[in-house]
Amino acid sequence: MRSQQNPMVLVSPDLLVLLMKRTGDGCDISVRDLAEAAGCHPSKIGHLRKGLRETATEPEALAIARRLGVDLFVLWKPTGRANPAPFEPEHLMPVAV
Template identity: 45%
Template structure:
């Protein structure tokens, strides 16, 4: 089974700023964003406070859809140049 690509959040403060004025000009709270995206509230809080830095591509895209921006404005696909902090967790390897 192929693992879904992960995206790294480039700037948590930018996500917070964009939540203050979404594509339609409205504001969205972390709880409302989580509900719209279909993730636990803690996922959004972790992104905003920097404790979580990556998400599956589907979550990154959903966040951008809800706030009305292109995915590249906030996220970079993990790979050789953008590390995935969860890579070791999936294989059982720890740093």
């Protein structure tokens, strides 16, 4: 299992869905387009939207927030020693490419 450094935790799947319907530029964005902007697989965005996954790497979280036109901490909360990341089931962990 590959460990994530500085994973970010999604504040709310519903908020992600809402922000995808109306981004900072007033348009909606598809799962595929958001995944491309974040540099991740579309299934990761789908899992985040459905609440099946709660975390993303810091660069992915920042890219998602930027593309949606919001501040990073509107959509994500940081993890660390005082705020540990939730456990991600093995089948949702990233795989080395």
